Amino acid sequence: MSTLWNRSRQAAITEVIGVAMDLFLDKGFEATTFDDIAAAAGISRRSLFRYFGTKEDIVLFHLSGEGPQAAAALAARPDDEPLWTALLNVMLLIEDHGGDPARLLKISEMMYGTPSLRARSLEKHLQWQADLLPEVKRRLGTTSGDLQAAAVIASALACMDAAGEAWTRAAGTVPLGHLLTDAFDAMAQAAR
Amino acid sequence: MSTLWNRSRQAAITEVIGVAMDLFLDKGFEATTFDDIAAAAGISRRSLFRYFGTKEDIVLFHLSGEGPQAAAALAARPDDEPLWTALLNVMLLIEDHGGDPARLLKISEMMYGTPSLRARSLEKHLQWQADLLPEVKRRLGTTSGDLQAAAVIASALACMDAAGEAWTRAAGTVPLGHLLTDAFDAMAQAAR
DNA sequence: TGCCTGATTGACACTGAGTGCCACTCTGAC
DNA sequence: GTCAGAGTGGCACTCAGTGTCAATCAGGCA
Numbered sequence: 001m002s003t004l005w006n007r008s009r010q011a012a013i014t015e016v017i018g019v020a021m022d023l024f025l026d027k028g029f030e031a032t033t034f035d036d037i038a039a040a041a042g043i044s045r046r047s048l049f050r051y052f053g054t055k056e057d058i059v060l061f062h063l064s065g066e067g068p069q070a071a072a073a074l075a076a077r078p079d080d081e082p083l084w085t086a087l088l089n090v091m092l093l094i095e096d097h098g099g100d101p102a103r104l105l106k107i108s109e110m111m112y113g114t115p116s117l118r119a120r121s122l123e124k125h126l127q128w129q130a131d132l133l134p135e136v137k138r139r140l141g142t143t144s145g146d147l148q149a150a151a152v153i154a155s156a157l158a159c160m161d162a163a164g165e166a167w168t169r170a171a172g173t174v175p176l177g178h179l180l181t182d183a184f185d186a187m188a189q190a191a192r
Numbered sequence: 193m194s195t196l197w198n199r200s201r202q203a204a205i206t207e208v209i210g211v212a213m214d215l216f217l218d219k220g221f222e223a224t225t226f227d228d229i230a231a232a233a234g235i236s237r238r239s240l241f242r243y244f245g246t247k248e249d250i251v252l253f254h255l256s257g258e259g260p261q262a263a264a265a266l267a268a269r270p271d272d273e274p275l276w277t278a279l280l281n282v283m284l285l286i287e288d289h290g291g292d293p294a295r296l297l298k299i300s301e302m303m304y305g306t307p308s309l310r311a312r313s314l315e316k317h318l319q320w321q322a323d324l325l326p327e328v329k330r331r332l333g334t335t336s337g338d339l340q341a342a343a344v345i346a347s348a349l350a351c352m353d354a355a356g357e358a359w360t361r362a363a364g365t366v367p368l369g370h371l372l373t374d375a376f377d378a379m380a381q382a383a384r
Numbered sequence: 385t386g387c388c389t390g391a392t393t394g395a396c397a398c399t400g401a402g403t404g405c406c407a408c409t410c411t412g413a414c
Numbered sequence: 415g416t417c418a419g420a421g422t423g424g425c426a427c428t429c430a431g432t433g434t435c436a437a438t439c440a441g442g443c444a
Contacts, residue, residue: 009421033400044423049402083382118318119311126310140378147358147371148378154350155379159343166339179339186332186340187347188383190275201392225429236394241431386444393438401430409422414415 013051013061016041020058025106029055029114056120059111063124067131070094074135083139087156088184095160095176108168125157159183205243205253208233212250217298221247221306248312251303255316259323262286266327275331279348280376287352287368300360317349351375 019041023032034055038045052058073093077086111117129150136149163179170179211233215224226247230237244250265285269278303309321342328341355371362371 034402035400046403046424047422050421053402055401082384084384087382115315119315122314123307123311140382144378147354147374150357151351151354151375151378152382154354155347158346158350162339162343162346165342182339183343186336186343187379190279190332190344191380191383192274192276226431227429238395238432239393242392245431247430388443389441391439391441393436395436396434397432398434399430399432402428404427405425407422407424410420412417412419414417 012043016043016048016051017058017061020055021107024059024110025103029059029110029117054120056117059107059117060120060124063121064127066094067128070128071131071135074132079139083136083152084156084184084188086139087136087152088180091156091160091180091184092177095180101172105168105172108164108172112165112168122161125154125161128157129153155187156184159187208235208240208243209250209253212247213299216251216302217295221251221302221309246312248309251299251309252312252316255313256319258286259320262320263323263327266324271331275328275344276348276376276380278331279328279344280372283348283352283372283376284369287372293364297360297364300356300364304357304360314353317346317353320349321345347379348376351379 016037020032020037023036023040027036032055034045034048037055037058038048041048052061070090073090074086077089081089111121132153133146133149136153137144137146140148140152160180160183163176163183166179166183167174167176208229212224212229215228215232219228224247226237226240229247229250230240233240244253262282265282266278269281273281303313324345325338325341328345329336329338332340332344352372352375355368355375358371358375359366359368
């Protein structure tokens with residue numbers, strides 16, 4: 001209900017994320033306090049906590065919608081495509097979000113360089129895992145259960161993470177798509 | 193240096209871990225405070241912080257030594273064994289730590305049921321990754337770099353994690369070795 | 385034995401995350 | 415215009431985590 005309200009709330013959240021990101025990238029993630037963000041965003045600390053339970057949530061907020069998106073992309077892949085290839089193609093699609101490349105790199109560096117953020121982003125993978133599970137299970141066939149599907153998805157996400165880290169370490173000079181492909185190929189190679 | 197000292201410090205740490213684990217399993221992880229643990233262990237809160245920087249560290253302490261152990265086990269596998277098979281065999285060896293099964297299950301349930309612990313344990317994987325990297329790189333051959341090796345290791349750890357979660361969900365009624373094998377097989381199957 | 389030195393410990397104080405509570409305000413419905 | 419419901423801000427609180435400093439303990443040495 002109350003779409004008008006939802007719109008303005010969404011706008012407020014987007015606004016806060018922008019302000020907070022600027023602070024994070026400027027002062028560093030750990031050095032930025034909730035008070036700093038609340039003051040910069042012009043809301044009370046208490047309200048900020050109602051939007052985002054933790055500082056990590058502010059950074060990771062935009063990732064939360066990508067799970068279902070990935071699930072849809074996977075369902076759209078042809079049925080005769082090998083699962084590992086299909087997952088690679090899904091990752092190649094998902095990673096393709098625009099935005100300022102330099103800023104994206106700085107955010108990546110912050111993510112991979114801040115232990116608590118890294119940990120929380122790994123935790124986010126669990127949500128992806130749940131989102132992708134049904135379609136992966138279907139493709140694996142009736143002999144496979146949740147475990148098999150979860151193992152494959154978790155491996156794919158692990159490869160994506162490895163590629164992301166390599167991209168960050170290379171300061172974005174190598175296309176992420178190439179690194180993703182390399183990681184998935186290496187895994188396939190190792191398994192034969 | 194000072195081996196005598198190190199021995200008694202080690203004993204103290206082991207003692208504290210035991211006390212803390214009892215509290216965690218009794219009251220729950222989140223509900224147990226540093227004050228509780230310090231009081232039960234008979235040391236000051238400040239000293240407890242010197243042993244363990246965070247509550248999560250107390251639980252995860254015993255996992256920290258397994259990275260080098262896994263690296264040694266991998267180096268001991270025959271050179272002509274396929275990498276993925278070798279990694280599975282390493283995991284099968286490592287998981288074989290004795291101890292009370294019921295307690296182990298309760299600890300596992302706590303780990304998989306507490307977000308902050310789950311996140312930190314995923315973070316621990318990064319250390320394993322670093323430990324295993326050289327040997328995996330060697331086995332992948334000269335054409336592969338850090339990314340390829342990291343992707344394969346991260347996938348293996350992801351499979352191990354999926355198996356561990358399945359084991360916990362099954363309340364330990366299925367041998368972890370079986371689940372590990374299933375997970376690794378599923379991944380190999382998906383990649384061909 | 386008794387002193388010296390270095391490391392550990394415990395007590396205190398402080399910052400910051402995160403939560404509960406309550407009064408205030410805004411908005412839409414009647 | 416009033417009422418109900420949801421959001422907001424302020425306050426106080428708990429707990430994690432850190433810096434500081436004085437007290438203490440253990441071992442080396444005269």
